[in-house]
Amino acid sequence: MTVASSSPPSRLPLRGAEGAQPKPKTHRIRAGAEHGDGPLAALFVAPAMLGFLVFLLWPTLRGVYLSFTRFNLLTPAKWVGLDNYVRMVHDPIFWDSLKVTVEYVLINIGVQTVSALAIAVLLQRLTQSAVLRGIVLTPYLMSNVVAGIVWLWILDTQLGIGNEIIGALGFDRIPFLADETWAIPTIALINVWRHVGYTALLLFAGLQAIPNDMYEAAKVDGASERRMFLRITMPLLRPVLAVVLIMTVIGSFQVFDTVAVTTQGGPANATNVLQYYIYGSAFGRFQFGYASAMSVALLVVLSAITFVQYRITRAGQTDLG
């Protein structure tokens, strides 16, 4: 931002110099610059603009339009007004899937934020090892599909090593992904495993911005690690934490891949998260209009959450003035 605002003054002397000693070879380009870089800028922005209009702006508007139609892909979309929304409000499966999604998000975000913070603080206070930071990031390199399948195998009731250990310790084996109570927490934790390292690195970056002098001074005053965490780390990290939280909440509302490869919405709709239900409505039952309406609902929920979160967490400011 600062560079942009300071750029016009720094350009003025340059243009004066241009006028004083014109070089024939570059004359035309410079003359163009006199009137701004319009044509050149148009050329440079064109591909990205095309992508933006065709695959982002237009689909967004079209998604809203489709939510007011009945559309099965084969025949043209038929305008039905608010029918899809009325149906949605009266659809118990929709409300169930919203509930399941929220349950997933709460567990996922709760565990992930606390563990990521712990990892970030450990990384900062314990060691500067880039290797450890790299290790923590490795699950992020896996796809959700890979993560889902690996944990499906580890947690397998019959042969999984997780359940072997539980069995060896003398407990009953747990059908993690086949049980209505366990399925959502399990999926939430699988995704924590995959994403926690990335989140931790973002927080770690925030921690790096805290001047080390503050810790040194606190130590001289005889402050304990716990006290330093509560009085220095947390207040100064808050804005970063808030932004990371907003990003991860939006991301985790869109859970789909892990559910698709592990439980496919079961058992008995216990993991039928909203995005999975939307996908099923569109590609299983060809109700693209209804699926679009649910997407609009998800968009509204996400916008509202972002807005409220931003307000509550005052993402832009720290507690230390």
Next chain:
Amino acid sequence: MAAVTTTTTTHVRPLRRRPSPGRIVAWAAMGAIALITLLPFYWILRTALSSNAGLAADPGNPLPVDLTGSGFARALGLQSTKEAIAEGGAGGGLVFWHYLLNSVIVSTLVTVCQIFFSAMAAYAFARLRWRGRDKVFGLFLAGLMVPAIFTLLPNFVLIKQLGLVDTLLGISLPTMFMTPFAVFFLRQFFMNVPREVEEAALLDGAGKIRIFYRVLLPMASTPVLTLAVLTYITSWNDYFWPLMVSYSDSSRVLTVALAVFRAQVPQSGVDWSGLMAATLIAALPMLVLFGVFARRIVGTISFTGIK
């Protein structure tokens, strides 16, 4: 960004010289975290090198049971249907070489095009002067707020109307031209390049196009590389969109193929050995890619996530 990492390394010191009980507990916690992070990778390898019969007989063995490459042979389509079924496989023809190639094509196409076009736009937003620039950039930024899920269904309808369903191009197109994030990320970097650099090149008679390709783009190699690796990983790992668009082998990428492989449960139960071999084939390229660029990426990641 690399600078930030290195400077902080020098003045952040471990807390105390002698190990206190607190430090020991902290290190133990760190060790446990590393273990939970890495063990599943070992378990993939151990299972992939076991036979299905061996896994059933001795599920708790920490080493590969009945060491064999049969799982890989199945994943790579080197076994006959009869052999595959005898070894606990489904016998369906999924050849992971083919999906590997599809994944490479899609991810490369998306990464190269997206970063190149985004860099061009970022340059125009950061360094060129034109009417409406800030308004257009604001529009791009607003695009950051539209969650991916929302555009997926309409995009599918569009790709279908373009006749590109079940093609690699259809999978690549929506992210080939830009993402608001890539534009934003690179613009941020271009803005911080001192204007003197550009002015010197201008005085040497270079045009603005030349300055972009010869001066600014090379200067931005570290952020471009980080962004490229992250884009590659994201594209490689994407599942939902390819699942929508691809129906057959011709456009199936690794993530989708894996899910299909997982869904083919043979009579004898899941083919865990083959599935883990396939999983390893799907995951290994990203581990290698990361291994090569890890240092730079770990250093730059702070910049990528927080805006």
